[in-house]
Amino acid sequence: MKIGVLTGGGDAPGLNAAIRAVVIRGIEKGYEIVGIRDGWKGLLSPPQIFELKRKDVEDIYKEGGTILGSSRTNPFAIEGGSEQIIKNLEKLEINALIAMGGEDTLGVAAKLYEKGARIVGVPKTIDRDLNFTDYTLGFDTATQTATNAIERLHSTAKSHHRIIVVELMGRQAGWITLMAGLAGGAHAVLIPEVPLDLDGLCERLVERKKQGKSYAIIAVSEGVKVDVLEKVEKDAFGHINLSELKTGERIAKLIQKKTGIETRAVVLGHIQRSGAPTSTDRIWGTRLGAAAIDFVDEGRFGKMAAVKGEEITPVDLKKATEGTKTVNAELYELARSFFG
Numbered sequence: 004m005k006i007g008v009l010t011g012g013g014d015a016p017g018l019n020a021a022i023r024a025v026v027i028r029g030i031e032k033g034y035e036i037v038g039i040r041d042g043w044k045g046l047l048s049p050p051q052i053f054e055l056k057r058k059d060v061e062d063i064y065k066e067g068g069t070i071l072g073s074s075r076t077n078p079f080a081i082e083g084g085s086e087q088i089i090k091n092l093e094k095l096e097i098n099a100l101i102a103m104g105g106e107d108t109l110g111v112a113a114k115l116y117e118k119g120a121r122i123v124g125v126p127k128t129i130d131r132d133l134n135f136t137d138y139t140l141g142f143d144t145a146t147q148t149a150t151n152a153i154e155r156l157h158s159t160a161k162s163h164h165r166i167i168v169v170e171l172m173g174r175q176a177g178w179i180t181l182m183a184g185l186a187g188g189a190h191a192v193l194i195p196e197v198p199l200d201l202d203g204l205c206e207r208l209v210e211r212k213k214q215g216k217s218y219a220i221i222a223v224s225e226g227v228k229v230d231v232l233e234k235v236e237k238d239a240f241g242h243i244n245l246s247e248l249k250t251g252e253r254i255a256k257l258i259q260k261k262t263g264i265e266t267r268a269v270v271l272g273h274i275q276r277s278g279a280p281t282s283t284d285r286i287w288g289t290r291l292g293a294a295a296i297d298f299v300d301e302g303r304f305g306k307m308a309a310v311k312g313e314e315i316t317p318v319d320l321k322k323a324t325e326g327t328k329t330v331n332a333e334l335y336e337l338a339r340s341f342f343g
């Protein structure tokens with residue numbers, strides 16, 4: 004039996020550990036494993052697949068990115084795209100598919116499953132905004148990188164008595180910003196789940212200054228809505244390119260104007276998705292990749308291998324991709340009491 008594996012959407016540290024586990028566990032169970040290049044794009048015509056052997060993946064667990072490549076191709080946004088994929092799977096004799104991705108990639112997987120494809124999903128997104136799973140690959144590494152950045156910014160902000168606004172990734176959910184803000188000692192955290200109260204924030208910043216605290220670090224999710232969005236291009240899944248909105252820069256300018264305190268903006272951007280995975284991402288990558296093979300073995304198609312506490316359990320792909328897991332109010336309130 005032949006199993007295909009693909010990675011779609013933004014790359015995330017931990018994917019290579021998951022691919023390695025799929026290959027090693029799959030071969031051990033007697034399957035042939037093929038890699039599909041650049042997400043769903045590699046299954047459109049002409050398909051781009053290649054055989055994966057144990058020697059190809061043995062050392063990749065410690066590397067960031069994905070050896071398979073990735074893309075934001077949405078076959079359902081292409082005329083006849085999903086039909087092409089179903090036909091190519093048959094033609095290539097790929098009997099089962101493991102798709103690693105977030106809401107978009109796994110959303111496509113859920114729809115292809117309904118069309119008859121035998122698919123298992125692995126949760127991956129640095130944003131950690133997939134429902135019904137406690138963990139998504141890449142989140143720990145991204146949060147660690149963001150924490151280090153926030154912590155480092157303290158020294159320059161303090162030396163220059165400035166406010167520094169650091170923009171972090173998080174399209175719909177502020178998980179990275181909240182957690183890294185807490186761990187890195189940000190003085191305020193702005194996330195998409197909480198409406199922006201710029202006046203309130205500026206009053207606090209002025210008050211801080213009066214108390215002799217001459218600097219502040221503000222962590223901001225790129226998805227925070229500052230004012231009416233300008234017309235910007237959308238990708239195949241209908242998402243706007245948030246980096247074009249320059250959320251952090253715009254907030255920094257408004258803060259400087261309202262408080263009179265010199266303010267700078269820093270965008271951490273793709274550094275958060277890059278580099279070697281933390282041990283947490285390597286371990287969950289390994290466990291989730293192996294579990295995906297077990298799901299195929301047990302015929303659990305249309306399911307995502309979800310993390311529940313210490314365990315991995317099957318969750319319907321459809322259910323997992325219907326909503327977004329956002330930061331809950333209680334957690335935000337707890338975090339808020341540490342920001343000052």
Ligand code: F6P
Pocket residue numbers: 012013014128129130172173174225245276
């Ligand atoms: O994959 C999630 C993510 O990293 C988001 O946090 C971010 O908004 C987006 O991807 C950036 O996408 P791209 O790499 O296509 O610019």
